[in-house]
Amino acid sequence: MTTSLTESAIVSRLRAAGCVFAEDEARLILAAARTPDDASAMVERRAAGLPLEHVLGWAEFCGLRIAVEPGVFVPRRRTEFLVRRAAALAPPRPVVVDLCCGSGALGAALVSGLVSGLVSGLVSGQVSGAGGAELHAADIEPAAVRCARRNIAPFGGRAYEGDLFAPLPDALRGRVGVLLANVPYVPTGDVATLPAEARDHEPRVALDGGPDGLDVLRRVTAEAAGWLAPGGRLLFETSERQVADAVAAVERGGLAAAVATSDEFSATVIAGAKPV
Known part of the structure; x- marks a missing residue:
């Protein structure tokens, strides 16, 4: 997707929030986001502590993409x-x-x-x-x-x-x-x-x-x-x-x-x- 929020900026935001795998998470968020605003919102939810899987809406398990939602x-x-x-x-x-x-x-x-x-x-x-x-x-x-x-x-x-x-x-x-x-x-x-x-x-x-x-x-x-x-x-x-x-x-x-x-x-x- 095209976005004004760069991958490096996302990595910096996630790393500051304590995300150990900030680079991988940034790539996943950018791939999942539909718009720049969507990407920004996802980054902020993740930085606030929401599990990455809840941010993305899915988790990988045994080779499957499993839908998950908050809660x-x-x-x-x-x-x-x-x-x-x-x-x-x-x-x-x-x-x-x-x-x-x-x-x-x-x-x-x-x-x-x-x-x-x-x-x-x-x-x-x-x-x-x-x-x-x-x-x-x-x-x-x-x-x-x-x-x-x-x-x-x-x-x-x-x-x-x-x-x-x-x-x-x-x-x-x-x-x-x-x-x-x-x-x-x-x-x-x-x-x-x-x-x-x-x-x-x-x-x-x-x-x-x-x-x-x-x-x-x-x-x-x-x-x-x-x-x-x-x-x-x-x-x-x-x-x-x-x-x-x-x-x-x-x-x-x-x-x-x-x-x-x-x-x-x-x-x-x-x-x-x-x-x-």
Whole structure:
């Protein structure tokens, strides 16, 4: 675009505001802005602390451009490891549920098939895209559900508003092959230490997991087995210090727990399998 606001001026403004990757952000803003006034407004929103993804209106996740809007949790790169684990464990043509879905990024990435090429050893036919998977998503936040509907519609997905499993169709009980649950797992006392971008601009319900960070997870694991198909898996992300308690919650729910870690993504994922 042609604009009187130069890239160097934007870089200087963003750097002064504390943006570590000011050069990259300046290029993205200039590419997204439709007019000079639009660019100026975007720069000021970013300098004021709004997450870059909310400024741009999208986040990159697993090779997809995921629509996000203010008040919606921004998908993290580390969570791509969860999607990779799900792709590696998914049965052919799975019924997929993305619980606590936020923008719907996890479900969209899994059923898009794009992630399959990143996972070695996939069985032919696994996660073959919209034609091979049935996708459902749910979140308690209305703004998140609006975003999720936009992001999963190209893959035939449906999104529901409500608390955890409550809004899901009863017809899904006992049929879910992959249950993605990106539950909040930050202990309440640690929320104040999060970066301002998350603390001030993302919904608290998407961050705060209760006193030890596992309150929502325990609610999910208590019900998951009733929704999973035989051999189906519940997958979620947690921190290293929470692994033992998270595994215990999975096992109390009648699932067999397996822990996977990634140095590349600095992530820990637990999968709970329902007996066949």
